[in-house]
Amino acid sequence: MEHIRWEWHSPASQPAAPGARGTARPPAEGTRAGSRTGPGPPRLPGNGVPNYRAGRRHLPAARSQELAISPTAATTADAPAGGHSRVLRVAQVTRETPDAVSIGFEVDAADAATFDYQPGQFLTLRIPSDQTGSVARCYSISSSPFVDSELTVTVKRTPAGYGSNWLCDNIVAGMEIQVLPPGGVFVPKSLDGDFLLCGAGSGITPLLSILKSALAQGTGRIVLLYANRDERSVIFRDELVELAGRSPARLTVLHWLETVQGLPSREQLQGLLSPYAAFEAFTCGPAPFMAVVNEALRGLQVPRDRMHTEVFTSLSGDPFTDVPIPLPAAADAVRTVAVRVQLLGKTHDLAWPVTVPLTDVLLDQGIDAPYSCREGECGTCTAQVVRGRVRMLRDELLDPVDIRDGYILTCQSLPESDGIEDGIEDGIEIVF
Ligand SMILES: Cc1cc2nc3c(=O)[nH]c(=O)nc-3n(C[C@H](O)[C@H](O)[C@H](O)COP(=O)(O)OP(=O)(O)OC[C@H]3O[C@@H](n4cnc5c(N)ncnc54)[C@H](O)[C@@H]3O)c2cc1C
Ligand code: FES
Numbered sequence: 001m002e003h004i005r006w007e008w009h010s011p012a013s014q015p016a017a018p019g020a021r022g023t024a025r026p027p028a029e030g031t032r033a034g035s036r037t038g039p040g041p042p043r044l045p046g047n048g049v050p051n052y053r054a055g056r057r058h059l060p061a062a063r064s065q066e067l068a069i070s071p072t073a074a075t076t077a078d079a080p081a082g083g084h085s086r087v088l089r090v091a092q093v094t095r096e097t098p099d100a101v102s103i104g105f106e107v108d109a110a111d112a113a114t115f116d117y118q119p120g121q122f123l124t125l126r127i128p129s130d131q132t133g134s135v136a137r138c139y140s141i142s143s144s145p146f147v148d149s150e151l152t153v154t155v156k157r158t159p160a161g162y163g164s165n166w167l168c169d170n171i172v173a174g175m176e177i178q179v180l181p182p183g184g185v186f187v188p189k190s191l192d193g194d195f196l197l198c199g200a201g202s203g204i205t206p207l208l209s210i211l212k213s214a215l216a217q218g219t220g221r222i223v224l225l226y227a228n229r230d231e232r233s234v235i236f237r238d239e240l241v242e243l244a245g246r247s248p249a250r251l252t253v254l255h256w257l258e259t260v261q262g263l264p265s266r267e268q269l270q271g272l273l274s275p276y277a278a279f280e281a282f283t284c285g286p287a288p289f290m291a292v293v294n295e296a297l298r299g300l301q302v303p304r305d306r307m308h309t310e311v312f313t314s315l316s317g318d319p320f321t322d323v324p325i326p327l328p329a330a331a332d333a334v335r336t337v338a339v340r341v342q343l344l345g346k347t348h349d350l351a352w353p354v355t356v357p358l359t360d361v362l363l364d365q366g367i368d369a370p371y372s373c374r375e376g377e378c379g380t381c382t383a384q385v386v387r388g389r390v391r392m393l394r395d396e397l398l399d400p401v402d403i404r405d406g407y408i409l410t411c412q413s414l415p416e417s418d419g420i421e422d423g424i425e426d427g428i429e430i431v432f
Pocket of ligand 1: 132311
């Protein structure tokens with residue numbers, strides 16, 4: 001079996017021996033700023049999305065030189081819809097490849113807590129449109145909260161896509177973009193284990209954040225399998241060379257180029273990945289790539305709770321526009337269940353109608369609940385049930401093991417009222 005380990009022009013090079021370490025060549029001149037080691041070990045998650053706040057960097061409101069010399073900056077934002085979104089200024093735009101661009105945002109001190117993020121999470125951007133006013137698109141954060149000072153997403157052109165091409169063609173430093181706070185559950189529960197990261201194309205973005213965070217905060221090994229059409233389309237090539245060069249004992253990068261090796265088959269991947277079957281696997285990329293990687297991992301007997309996937313889709317709704325909340329009229333006399341919600345350090349005791357998803361109940365009460373799609377597609381609204389029972393209308397996004405641990409998508413959750421008393425002490429309790 002053939003694969004490439006930095007020997008870009010040697011497609012027939014020998015496969016890496018199992019357990020082989022990354023061997024990087026020196027970074028090319030002009031390489032983007034690399035990572036640096038952050039302080040302290042990560043804390044184990046408490047509830048909801050894992051939180052590694054110990055040792056986190058706070059995002060300074062850095063203003064790049066590029067911004068200062070960008071007089072053509074145009075605003076793309078209008079007033080935020082509700083208190084949920086923020087307007088962020090683009091500090092820096094980096095052309096990664098002919099088809100991909102990284103967008104670094106400036107975050108004011110006042111918004112730093114709102115944009116505190118975990119490796120693997122994403123932002124939702126509001127992109128202007130002359131047809132519809134705007135479209136909302138999610139982009140994974142490619143920076144690491146532990147090593148990078150700038151909150152950055154990376155966008156790759158989708159052929160004939162609207163939002164990605166708009167960003168790649170129009171975004172410049174100085175623009176202002178309306179953005180929803182970080183969301184998503186494609187986040188390692190701990191940064192200390194061994195990671196097998198499998199990405200293709202733009203699927204590298206959340207994986208790079210996890211990779212840099214685990215290198216900085218963890219102690220385990222990291223293997224990145226990164227598939228691309230050809231060498232020119234490899235995003236973060238120089239940064240990966242530099243990272244592998246700095247941590248050869250911990251990081252191995254395996255490149256797969258379609259123009260050289262063809263599309264990977266299950267058998268090929270099984271052979272390539274078998275030394276890493278005990279690692280925690282995170283996969284992100286086009287659907288056929290994810291399918292073949294998951295087949296290979298299943299073939300290697302990797303248990304489902306160690307296989308994490310992130311699906312890139314375009315949101316069908318627009319969470320930036322006023323959100324209609326279909327609450328039942330009082331006259332409908334819908335039964336309610338008492339629910340206690342812990343969110344952002346506050347406790348809310350509410351009556352939860354059995355026909356209304358929790359996110360809608362919270363928004364109706366003026367509570368700044370996290371959400372993006374409200375369709376069970378993104379994971380922004382994830383919380384944990386610590387008491388009582390809840391049922392979900394859609395739950396495909398969550399790992400079975402997370403569901404077992406009580407995690408729910410609150411935009412898809414209704415109370416299970418059977419056997420529950422109306423008193424708050426006997427009701428449902430949910431922690432964000
Ligand atoms: C959690 C998550 C993370 C993601 N992370 C990344 C990432 O890190 N990097 C990345 O590149 N992608 C990422 N994506 C994918 C990204 O959100 C988009 O799906 C992708 O960029 C394609 O969007 P697009 O608008 O270019 O293409 P499409 O969604 O295919 O655009 C075509 C659609 O736009 C409509 N359209 C056409 N013209 C207009 C117009 N003028 N106005 C309004 N609508 C119009 C068309 O009707 C059509 O429905 C992620 C997705 C998710 C869910
Ligand atoms: S808001 Fe996207 S899954 Fe709930």
